[in-house]
Amino acid sequence: MLDPFASSEPFTIGVELEVQIVNRHDYTLTKAATELLNEVKKYDFAGSIKPETTEGMIELSTGICSGFEQARAELQVLRDTLVRAADFLNVGVCGGGTNFFQNWYEQRSDGRERSEYLMKLYGAIYQQFTIFGQHVHVGAPDADSALVLLHSLSRYVPHFIALAASSPYVQGSDTQFQCARLNSVAPFPLSGHAPFMTTWAEFERYFDRMTGTGLVKSLKDFYWDIRPSPGFGTIEVRVMDTPLRVEWAAAIAAYVQTVARYLLIDQPIRLSESDYEVYRTNRFMACRYGLDGTCVNAETGRSATIRDDILATLDAIAGHAAPLGAQEGLDIIRRTVSADMSDATWLRRLHAEHKSLHEVARQSCEVWRGLRMPN
Known part of the structure; x- marks a missing residue:
């Protein structure tokens, strides 16, 4: 049975970033999450720093934020706290949707009960799920509005993918995709878009049918691009790669937030199930x-x-x-889009200059620390 849809302040946001933990020698993923989590306990900060899937990943989460400035400030503190702990342990931290060098078959669960269950259920598909994304929660006024917002935002999924794209390289090769990360999500049987339902009563009946089949135990078993989070009273946009900088992540969150307010208040879209006829193609074009x-x-x-x-x-x-x-976040979006300085483009330009993915990874770690991206 679904949790009741919690009360939340409409259009508040929460940002989650899955980040890479790498060694400083060849910038492959390293098993340091548990040690880092122990080290960050020494510090005070808003939000949380949590384990995520494998020992080479950590998740940073803000608290409930009113907007761009608060989200940026909280993410900067979370970043600086994690970097301080990583320096103490002599490991690196960076953004980006994929690690350039990791071999999927080397990945192991972090030992948590859910991770062990998913590893057993999905096998190699789950091992390939060592990827890194940004999730943005947006507060909804009520449960029905949340579903209307979910389907309305689906039209903007290509925007969100393209803005955050930072995963052109996988296993040492250029995939020719701007966002290759989502190729690792597609094989999951419960991925893609949510079924077209615009009332919470319909959705509850659907969820009960699905749990009755034994295919799902909770909403977390749906790997949808956007899904409701009733416990938080939000919808959660999940298609973005983790950006190389937390400031860019905050700007993207501001864009998602502002589009959401526009959609619910101005209601410019007439929703129809036929919207999803072009969804997969639009999504592919954004990734590619x-x-x-x-x-x-x-x-x-x-x-x-x-x-x-x-x-x-x-x-x-x-x-x-x-x-x-x-406004400041949207101004950053406009400048970046107009100048074509996406993270994926920057990574490729850097590789073309240095002919070394290890150098690209090294500079990505420096950029994550807050240093300016070289032109």
Whole structure:
């Protein structure tokens, strides 16, 4: 049975970042999560630093944030705390959606009961799930509104993927994707988009049917791109790679937040199950080409580049920025999109210059610490 949908302040946000723990020799993932978690207990900070899937990963989570400035500030403190602990243990930390060098078959569970269960259930698919994403929770006024928001935001999934794309390299090779991380999510049988339901009563009946089959035990067993989180009173957008900088992660969260307010208050979209007819193609184009990909408007059938669609959306949502304190974050989005300085593009430019993925990884660790990205 589903938890009741909790009360939350509409349009507040929470940001989660899954980050890489690497050794400082060849920048492969290293087993240091438990030691890092013990070390960060010495410090006070808002939010949390938690284990995630394997010993080469850690999750940073903000508390409930009103907007961009608070999210950025909390993420910066979480980052600095983790970096301080990593320096003490002589390991590195970085963002990015994939580790350049890790071999999936070397990955092991972190020993937690759920991780052991998933490893046994999914086998090699779960081992390949050592990937790193940004999740953004957005507060909803009530359960039905949460589902309306979930399906409305699905049209913007290509935007979110392209903005955060930072996973072009897998196992030492250029995949030709801007976001290769989501290729590791697709094989899960309960991945993709949520079923088209716009009332919580419908969703509760669906969940009861699914738990009755034994296929799922909780909402966490659905690897949907966007899913409801009734315990928090939010919907959770899950398609983004972890950005290389926490400041960029906060800007993306501000964009998600402002689009959400625009969708629920202005109600510019007429929802239809047919929206999902172009969903997989739009999602693929964002993963493959990033901002240069094309996406099809499900309602009009018109195509545009994802870059142009984001810029047009920034104009449409401008009136919602001030109530959320999101303007600085949206300005960062506009500048970055206009200049084509996505994380995936930066990683490839750096590799072209140095001809070494190890150097790219080294500089990614430096950028994560808050240093300016070299041009």
